[in-house]
Ligand SMILES: Nc1ncnc2c1ncn2[C@@H]1O[C@H](COP(=O)(O)OP(=O)(O)OP(=O)(O)O)[C@@H](O)[C@H]1O
């Protein structure tokens with residue numbers, strides 16, 4: 001293995017320090033005995049215990065999870081359908097307009113999206129709560145899903161679908177039996193993207209949430225305004241842990257799959 | 272084996288399985304198929320031959336139902352199939368790219384179409400096993416398409432399209448990816464399968480030798496039109512146009528002016544100071560009409576002395592020799608500067624060859640050896 005030159009070593013260290021030092025500080029202080037965030041008073045898991053007793057945080061976490069699961073699932077279905085029609089629908093009236101419009105929420109300032117959704121919900125008299133957050137998150141994460149899925153569909157060999165039709169599938173069967181299994185990785189990563197987007201959204205959620213339905217980011221944000229508490233450090237550490245485990249699992253799964261495929265190919269070549 | 276002649280196309284009472292009637296297909300303002308009329312009969316092995324972009328794939332895709340003709344009618348067994356979607360047609364297609372489903376095993380790929388017909392489980396098992404045996408893929412049934420070789424993939428594609436026992440099987444350049452030896456084996460395999468199953472095959476190919484080998488009839492196409500449809504020997508021996516003569520095989524084309532020369536014979540004046548050529552033809556040519564004499568290299572004899580009884584003889588000089596193993600092609604330069612190719616079988620070892628470069632030689636052929644074509 002080559003040794004890195006001193007320049008590379010320095011830039012690597014600086015870059016990673018920049019990325020991870022804030023998080024490391026947060027994790028370290030979540031195990032702080034003292035109530036003061038900036039003074040180290042010995043190791044303790046006290047704040048984790050207290051977090052478990054905090055009903056407000058727990059119910060916010062539950063709301064967040066519900067919203068993330070529902071909105072990312074709906075967004076995945078709608079986003080995949082939109083991508084399919086835009087890539088495969090051939091030329092129809094207003095196609096260019098549609099494909100441009102579906103990406104608009106990507107560049108729209110979140111404040112504006114949140115505000116306009118708020119106005120809509122007030123206009124149609126929908127009480128703000130879990131449902132409105134789900135709808136709002138679906139709206140903005142759908143276009144991310146559709147971007148991910150359509151980039152996969154563009155390279156998808158059309159003749160596979162034609163072969164399915166040729167062998168007696170209806171167009172819907174062809175989609176379900178051939179297209180969907182093949183583009184599944186893109187659909188899943190679209191879902192994961194929508195899930196994370198929903199999990200950490202603050203702006204849109206604060207416009208569309210009601211008093212009974214606070215999400216975790218809103219809760220943390222409002223708690224921090226009263227001063228950073230070690231409890232919040234503990235909560236954030238748990239979230240970092242969950243995300244880390246998720247990312248590592250996902251990469252292990254894909255790595256395992258690629259190793260298996262390579263091995264199978266080698267066996268096939270030998271046979 | 273008693274030889275029964277299979278020629279439904281010459282039987283006026285025979286009903287075609289497929290009938291294209293004045294079919295035109297346009298993409299935007301580009302005409303891919305122009306006013307095409309064509310009959311294909313049951314149990315035929317019908318080959319479409321033509322240069323790239325002449326509309327062969329488009330024709331197939333219209334049969335499979337992936338393209339709708341802009342105008343005209345396509346009949347399958349007497350019924351108009353233009354409004355029928357691809358999944359409701361008794362037609363299967365083997366794709367040029369094979370289009371195997373990458374997420375399914377070889378076995379499941381072959382069973383795919385059968386499952387769509389709600390066939391009983393054990394009937395599917397039997398049918399798939401039959402197909403695996405036919406295409407000799409039994410050992411690979413559990414593999415995924417990316418785990419088998421190109422030639423094996425091609426056989427899976429064939430098995431998959433045959434499994435449903437379609438009335439009509441469309442093969443779009445099915446053997447393009449195979450090496451010469453495997454290609455030849457597979458050609459015979461295809462013919463064998465066709466005979467066993469009685470399916471009607473339509474095959475697209477770039478390879479004219481392949482078309483000659485497998486086809487009962489060949490359609491030569493150019494720019495969206497059918498130029499000639501005939502049996503392989505007719506296409507080769509009796510092309511109806513310079514285009515077909517030139518497209519299929521090697522040919523010498525000698526341009527000249529025809530004039531009558533006895534019963535069914537014509538005299539062709541082809542160069543200043545050269546003896547006119549004599550050719551038989553069933554067609555009529557007006558005196559002085561421009562024409563081409565098309566003559567295959569293997570029908571021209573090469574000799575050192577002028578043959579006394581030949582209808583046609585010209586003298587030249589050996590310009591080049593192409594050694595093909597079993598055959599040699601002599602490129603002979605005539606005094607007019609034209610090159611005429613003559614082919615002989617190498618029945619002797621190469622060291623005993625009669626002629627070599629720059630040798631003066633005589634080329635001769637009979638009046639019936641060539642075909643006289645109007646421009
Ligand atoms: N969807 C399409 N849109 C526009 N033009 C098309 C389309 N499909 C085919 N064409 C044109 O129609 C013509 C015939 O195409 P086709 O694919 O039938 O050719 P081919 O005879 O199969 O050629 P090759 O031997 O190269 O496969 C081509 O000039 C092609 O560019």
Ligand SMILES: [Mg+2]
Nearest residue numbers: 327328329443
């Ligand atoms: Mg083609």
